[in-house]
Amino acid sequence: MTDFLLELRCEEIPARMQAGARADLEKLFRKEMGAAGVTLGQITVWSTPRRLALIANTLPDVTEAVSEETKGPATSAPDQALEGFLRKTGLTKDQLQVRDLKGKDTYFAVIEKPGRAVKDVLAEAVPAIVRAFPWPKSQRWGKASISTESLRWVRPLSGIVAILGEDLVECEIGGIVSGCATKGHRFHAPGDITIGGAHDYARKLSVCHVIVDHVERQDLIRDEARNAAAAAGLTLVEDEGLVIENAGLTEWPVPLLGRFDEAFLDVPPEVIQLTARVNQKYFVCEDGAKETGGGKLANAFVCTANIDAVDGGEGIVAGNRKVLAARLSDARFFWEQDKKTALSDHAKKLARITFHEKLGTVADKVERVAKLAEWLASEGIVPNCDPALARQAAELCKADLVTEMVGEFPELQGLMGGYYARAEGLPDAVADAIRDHYKPVGQGDDVPTAPVTVAVSLADKLDTLVGFFGIGEKPTGSKDPFALRRAMLGTIRIIRANGIRSPLNVVVRGAMGIYLDHFNSNHPIVVQGFGVTTTQADTFATEFVRFSVERLIVQMRDDGVRHDLITAAFEQALDSDLVRLLARVHALQAFVGSEDGTNLLAGYKRAANILRKEDWKAETGHPLTGDEDPLENVDDPDMQEVYAARSALGYEPEPAEKNLIDALDAAEPQSTAAVADEDFAGAMSALASLRAPIDGFFDQVTVNDTDANKRYSRLALLDRFRAAVHNVADFSRIEG
CATH class of the missing domain: 1.10.730 (Isoleucyl-tRNA Synthetase; Domain 1)
Incomplete structure (x- = not known):
């Protein structure tokens, strides 16, 4: 039993592709070995920006003998069919077996394949793996790229290490010949490194400033970034996605703390964090622990260098500070410019944006949502909600979509609207509703509980659901292009969290009535696409409620509630009061x-x-x-x-x-x-x-x-x- 090492070295592999590449490498290796009859033990796959590495432990020296069977034609088939089968298998007629198959005598070719040296199997498998690799994006390079048969890889492939035990597995692909030498860190150890085998691969690379284990790099970044912040009396804002991304960008990660101008702290903290994260891959810090009165964003960042600098990283930090300052200057400019225009004036520009060709513009949607939010409040469906505030918040909830800041960072929609509303002096309830009306977005997202926010959030989701249901754009199978399932799950979570007792079919009929009134008065042509009339209201509402119960079943399954019990309770009364249904x-x-x-x-x-x-x-x-x-x-x-x-x-x-x-x-x-x-x-x-x-x-x-x-x-x-x-x-x- 011997260990096998495979390293595929190239130019920088995008960090976002590395996890998938590791999984694909193991899958392809298992497929090739399985087809050859090789029994596999433990497999370890690592990645850095410049290499994919696989170590397969305890491979046998020789594969097991395998017997391959191929079904041929029936014995009663024409001679031409039998002749073709014999050519395909390379056998003679007297070497075939005849078996009964569904009442017919049928020829079978049984070919016994003796065991082979695993080294020979690997020599064939490595090129097959490289050629079959399913990169999301790949490229050809060099003179050979003229041909469509040339090798494709995520970046130009530069080296292959393939060692079984201590023996080189000789193979070649695209002019690249396997060897026992690899490269170390691009700056610290750019020369060749001779690898003895799987047993010393990680150690030799580590000596040459390459941590090949991506998990080890992630742990190092996580710990050292915290330590760098703590040394300055700060608390690192945890961001696991950023940890993984930085580990995918570096082979020898060195987290470094830097500072930026305090004047930038006038910009909303989420903007600073997003600017640092998205554009520069930096962590941000807060000024102390929240329990001691801290928790505010500090004028500090942590960047991850890929080198041990002789000056301790001062030059790297200075360069990163300049780049971040330029980015934050842009963000501050957007913030100041957007505040010069009232949200109500921003909202007028929504008429230029089409929501859906059959449902009008975003301005049309806002008008419907405002009416629905006001109705939900005035009817007491959302208790303790001021109808005037609900309408005001709904009229402004999408205004930030046309601001410069959200144009640069779409992830901040809603959040920036809340900041602009507060800066404008609007009531806190209105600003909070604008900020949070998209919630809950995902399973772990907070659910709104403030009455005005609940009214606007419900109205927004119900308008989307009723509109797309009305034009026949319902989710089918795995297709849900308008995220209606997510909208329904959000609606259900709001109803459950706030104990809203109004039957859902009543609410749906209210939303549908607003749709019809809006289209009939403003858009007589568009209404032709809305496939629901007043006479069909009951059928539409029942279908809508059934869809909500289907989503409720999905949601409750995570809470340990059996789906058949929800169906049993619902079918008994077609209950659209979801709170009562869940109690039952x-x-x-x-x-x-x-x-x-x-x-x-x-x-x-x-x-x-x-x-x-x-x-x-x-x-x-x-x-x-x-x-x-x-x-x-x-x-x-x-x-x-x-x-x-x-x-x-x-x-x-x-x-x-x-x-x-x-x-x-x-x-x-x-x-x-x-x-x-x-x-x-x-x-x-x-x-x-x-x-x-x-x-x-x-x-x-x-x-x-x-x-x-x-x-x-x-x-x-x-x-x-x-x-x-x-x-x-x-x-x-x-x-x-």
Whole structure:
């Protein structure tokens, strides 16, 4: 058993491509080795800006013998088919096997391939891996690039190291011949380094100022950047994405702290951080710990050099400071210029931007969102919300899209609008709503709770959803070009977090009405593309609510709630009050997880199966005999109870049958009242009382009695039991 080292060296590999390249290298290597019958042990893949490296431990010296089978034509096929198969396999007819395949005698070619030296397999595999490498972007270079058959790589490939144990694996691709020598750090050790094998590869490179393990570089950057900030009495603003990116840009990372002019701190801190991060790949710092009153952005940055400078990095920091100052000067200019224009004037320019060809401009959307936000507040759907503030915030929520700052940094939309609103002296509630109305954007994003923000955020998402649903642009399969699933998930999270009790179908109809009023009054041509009319409102709202429940199922799955329980609760009442629906679901989950719930579910399914097999449809009345009952005039209360039961059924019920009737008489009103009070746990408790009676009924009563009257009555009783359960949830939707 020996270890194998493969290094593919080239010019700088973009940091964003390195993680994918590592995964692709391992995948391709496993594929080539697997096809050759090589059993693989541990594989390690590393990357730096200038190389991809793979180490495969404990490879065998010789591959296992393999047997390859190829199916040929049927024995009854024309001779030409057999001749072609023989040419393809290189065998003769008497070397073929005949097997029965689906009732037909069929030729099979079985070729036994003996084991091969793994070194020879690797010599063929390395060029195949290089040629098959799926870079997102690649290029050809040199004179050979005239041909489309020339090698493609992310950057010009300059060297291949391929060593099995201590032996060179000889191979060649695109004029590049494998060897045992690689290059060290571009400045510290630019000469050749002879590698003895996988065992000394990382050590020799480290001596030559190359940390080949990307994880080790990430740890170093993370720790040393924190230390550099702490040494200056500052706290590093953590940014794991920036750690990974800097590790992908350096082979010998050296984090260095620098300072910029304090005057730039007048610019919003998010702008400074984004400028430093996106344009320069710098970390930023805060002035001390938040718990001690700090936490404000400091005029400091941490850059990551790729060299141990003789001056301790002073020259590198000075150069980076100048570049950052130029970037921050641009940002400050944008900030000052944008503030000279009121947000309301910025908003007028939104009429130049098309939101969607069938839904009008962004200005049209803003007008609809403003009306909807005001309506949500005035109707009390969003409690404690001032309608005037909701409308004002909605009218300005997209204004920052036309500012210089957001034009430079689209990631700051909303956030900059909040800053501009505050600088303009608008109410804090309005500024906060503008800032946060896009939230929640992702799964981990904060959910708005301030009333004005909730109204604007809901209105914005509902306008998008209703609009695209109305023009038929609904998500299909894996396609969701307008991010409607995300918009619906955001809507659901806002409703849940704020306990909004208005049924979703009512809210949707309100949004749809605003759409129709807007289009009919302003855009009579565009309205032709909006495929919903007032007469279709109920169908549209139901479809919309079903889509919301589908998204709710996805969201609740992460919270450990079974999807079938959500469906069961929803189908029972088509409940569009999502808060009430979730309360029902949680009570149902607790119930079906109990012994009573499990047994009642089994009894329900048994009853439902019987009714389905009998094609049960409830009819009016019972086939009573009409004979006078001798117990009719008895005074004994116990006997009168027997008479009452007999009168209702036309016969005297069996004890287990009577127990189920009595249990239903008690449970039905209890569960109905509990559901009306939204006491779903109480409703489940009432259902639990049916567990023993339904079990006893099935154990002791013959449903399909030869007496037609008994058979009918018992089926009707099962139907009544099923209806009582359905009053709480559709148990037919529950799995198990």
